[in-house]
Amino acid sequence: MNQVAQSDFFRQAAEAEGGMPISAGARVAHVRQAVEVGRAFFVDLTRVPEDKRPEVVAGINELVKRASVGTTQEGRVIVAE
Amino acid sequence: MSNPSSFRTVSLIDGRTPERSLIEAQVYRDYPYVELENIELQWADARERAATTGNSGGLAPMEHAHWDWRNKTGSVEAEFHMPVAVECAGFAQGLMAVWRSPRLSRLGDGSVVYVDYVESAPWNLKGLTTGARFLGVGTVLLAEAVRLSLEMGLSGAIGLHSLPQAEGLYTRCGMSRVGPDPDYFDLAYFEFTGENAICWLKSIGEKP
Numbered sequence: 706m707n708q709v710a711q712s713d714f715f716r717q718a719a720e721a722e723g724g725m726p727i728s729a730g731a732r733v734a735h736v737r738q739a740v741e742v743g744r745a746f747f748v749d750l751t752r753v754p755e756d757k758r759p760e761v762v763a764g765i766n767e768l769v770k771r772a773s774v775g776t777t778q779e780g781r782v783i784v785a786e
Numbered sequence: 787m788s789n790p791s792s793f794r795t796v797s798l799i800d801g802r803t804p805e806r807s808l809i810e811a812q813v814y815r816d817y818p819y820v821e822l823e824n825i826e827l828q829w830a831d832a833r834e835r836a837a838t839t840g841n842s843g844g845l846a847p848m849e850h851a852h853w854d855w856r857n858k859t860g861s862v863e864a865e866f867h868m869p870v871a872v873e874c875a876g877f878a879q880g881l882m883a884v885w886r887s888p889r890l891s892r893l894g895d896g897s898v899v900y901v902d903y904v905e906s907a908p909w910n911l912k913g914l915t916t917g918a919r920f921l922g923v924g925t926v927l928l929a930e931a932v933r934l935s936l937e938m939g940l941s942g943a944i945g946l947h948s949l950p951q952a953e954g955l956y957t958r959c960g961m962s963r964v965g966p967d968p969d970y971f972d973l974a975y976f977e978f979t980g981e982n983a984i985c986w987l988k989s990i991g992e993k994p
Contacts (some may be wrong), residue, residue, distance in 0.1 A: 729956075
């Protein structure tokens with residue numbers, strides 16, 4: 706494959722982007738909105754060792770699940786790292 | 787980390803030249819985190835100016851909102867996140883943050899490089915200014931994520947949560963749309979299998 710062909714392939718892909726957004730990953734506004742509607746809350750885990758955090762989150766999830774028994778929606782904790 | 791760990795020369799399309807020529811750009815890994823907040827401020831300013839003139843650039847209000855680099859700085863500093871930036875004409879044209887630790891694949895048995903954040907500079911969006919300044923930022927960043935995955939022995943597999951307006955890009959590249967993620971703000975989760983990622987990389991003229 707020569708250089709011209711390679712740049713042509715890239716050009717096609719780049720042109721196809723067409724100046725549209727490429728955004729991935731939740732923004733601050735997503736977190737804020739989730740907190741406002743009661744779908745999320747903040748728990749500061751910075752002082753919990755990294756390897757223990759999944760265990761803590763699982764524990765919180767279990768509490769939410771138990772508390773949501775009998776409701777129409779299954780409770781979940783949204784984790785924003 | 788105060789200096790980028792590596793950089794690679796790539797191309798972007800200069801959207802303001804009539805012949806839409808290719809222009810040299812650089813992709814930096816471990817982009818200095820001290821620069822990140824400044825970039826976000828510059829971009830927020832550009833978005834705000836565009837919003838006051840009525841140019842939304844096709845962005846939903848949520849997509850105007852910024853990522854909180856101030857909260858992420860600790861994570862970048864502790865080297866959980868790797869910031870990756872595309873620079874061209876002296877400015878950051880796009881940013882990406884990837885988790886250095888692999889995450890479990892949702893499509894297969896292996897792991898993926900998880901892309902936590904991707905954004906293009908506002909002046910690269912059609913409609914936000916008179917025309918997109920540079921095209922190809924998404925392609926370049928996605929290719930870098932696939933390369934990272936290959937280097938980490940993950941076969942090129944990557945995953946990310948797309949904002950609604952960007953789903954077209956990830957679908958067109960051949961990523962699988964797993965669906966809205968109730969554990970992550972209902973954003974659609976996309977995953978590139980290693981096989982599809984390599985196939986896509988070749989389709990844009992890159993050698994895996």
